[in-house]
Amino acid sequence: MNFLLVPDKFKGSLSAKQVIAAIGRGVSSIFPKAEMYKVTASDGGDGFLDSVRHYMQLETIKVNTLDPLGRKINTEYLLNKQTAEAYIELAKASGLELLRNEERDPLQTSTIGTGIQIKEAVLKGAKKIYIGLGGSATNDAGLGIAAALGFSFQDEFGNLLKPIGGNISKINTINPSEFLKDYKNLEIYAVNDVDNPLFGPTGAAYVYSAQKGANKEDIELLDKGLKHLHATVKKEMGKDYADIPGSGAAGGAAYGLKTFLNADFISGTNFIFELAGIHKILKSTTIDFIITGEGKIDEQTLRGKLIHGVCQLGKSYNIPIIVICGVSEVNAKHLEEMGYVEVIEIRDTSMPLSYSIDNASGLIELAIAKFLKNQIKR
Structure with a gap:
């Protein structure tokens, strides 16, 4: 057998x-x-780095960053200097498991810690970055990631907004990143397997934010915020990615990665299957x-x-x-x-x-x- x-x-x-x-x-x-x-597998969520590390010889890079509530933490990502490839697990800095149950609140959490990791990888020479999504404590549509990489967001009065879920609905102006102008050839891949759109009944807020601490009113507010962000992005940047399957992954972080970093979406499961050589096993062996x-x-x-x-x-x-x-x-x-x-x-x-x-x-x-x-x- x-x-x-x-x-x-x-x-x-x-x-x-x-x-x-x-x-x-x-x-x-x-x-x-x-x-x-x-096969040590992951769909891009928690355990993504462990799965990648199991199949590839990579350097572990320690980095000082922030947790979902902005507290200082030290975490890691993986780097291959020869190929200029980096592997980041969003949950390592923006994960739900970093918070106590009573701290969970997607109105207050941010992916800025993951953005800091991405920036550090870029500064170390990474030109191709794979970001495993899943297990997030956030519903900020990747605003934190964008902010860490130089974007800023203002309300209608010109006030600078903190990149948290509760501020999405207040965004009036999106200011571009000066930092990214020097890194125009970056290849970013959002690795995940969910097919949720950004907002709506099957979107990021309604499907996932309750487990992140949101009550009914919070969910409605977050969903309206995601709709508002989508409209603002269309107006300010001319981009329309809200309905792409998977854009709602990790509290909309996938949408933010595509909008602000031009990320491509790839299947986490297929990614690991390729690393593990599963198709070769199935074609050569009777399972x-x-x-x-x-x-x-x-x-x-x-x-x-x-x-x-x-x-x-x-x-x-x-x-x-x-x-x-x-x-x-x-x-x-x-x-x-x-x-x-x-x-x-x-x-x-x-x-x-x-x-x-x-x-x-x-x-x-x-x-x-x-x-x-x-x-x-x-």
């Missing part, structure tokens, strides 16, 4: 590598001689099952996250998919359309959620073993 293991992390519980290890133990307990091809998974499967999963990409991969090669998760909140019929075989929830409903989180590794191992054992009986 041959297995391809391509799970995401179980957020707050296990890293992708730990999930792979647990799945591997479960498979080995039933098929001791099974061949397992293990019996692809096993993927993440902590919670919800509507966001269907909008282009890692599992969606893995399921599409399995469907194209006609390989059955096993999806393991802590909990699933998605209608099974929707997942069937993605080409999966079975979704396995590891949670023990008789115990508190904390039990499943604390014991996720063992529960994954047991769940995989049980599923494969039942497959043998069929």
Whole structure:
């Protein structure tokens, strides 16, 4: 039996590598001689640097920057000086996990810390920069990134605006970057797999900002702000990117990267698949099952996250998919359309959620073993 293991992390519980290890133990307990091809993957969100680092020899660059609330932090990005390529994970400076629950507020957070990282990479000679999106604490449409690279924003009275989510609706004038005039040949790539537009019912604010601390009124305000920004950008810059699939990624940071830095959007899943050589594996080896998974499967999963990409991969090669998760909140019929075989929830409903989180590794191992054992009986 041959297995391809391509799970995401179980957020707050296990890293992708730990999930792979647990799945591997479960498979080995039933098929001791099974061949397992293990892929450390990311859809561009949290874990992007770990995935890239796993497949490429790159220098780790430490940088002083700011967290989503403007506090000083030290974080990292990856650099290849020979090819002048840099890899940045937005969540490292602008991520939700940098904030305590009570600090989450997309009206006050900014991506300026990620912008500082981008600027530092440019100053170190990077000419091609890949930015993994996802896990953001922000809904500022990338204004913070733009501000760190020299853009500024003013209200109708000429007052300089802080680049935070709550100020988007106040923008009247966009002042261009002097810094970027010296770096006209930069290649910027926004790496992510969601297909959300900038605003509207499936946009950045309505789909993602609640988990970042926004209440109903905040969400409405943020969405109106994103619409206002789009109109202002069209008027001031002649650019119209709000409806491009994926522009709503990372609180609209993808939109900001495209608008202010002329970024191209690329699929995070496909990017990692190419690094890992997955297509070569699938073309040269008969794979019996692809096993993927993440902590919670919800509507966001269907909008282009890692599992969606893995399921599409399995469907194209006609390989059955096993999806393991802590909990699933998605209608099974929707997942069937993605080409999966079975979704396995590891949670023990008789115990508190904390039990499943604390014991996720063992529960994954047991769940995989049980599923494969039942497959043998069929």
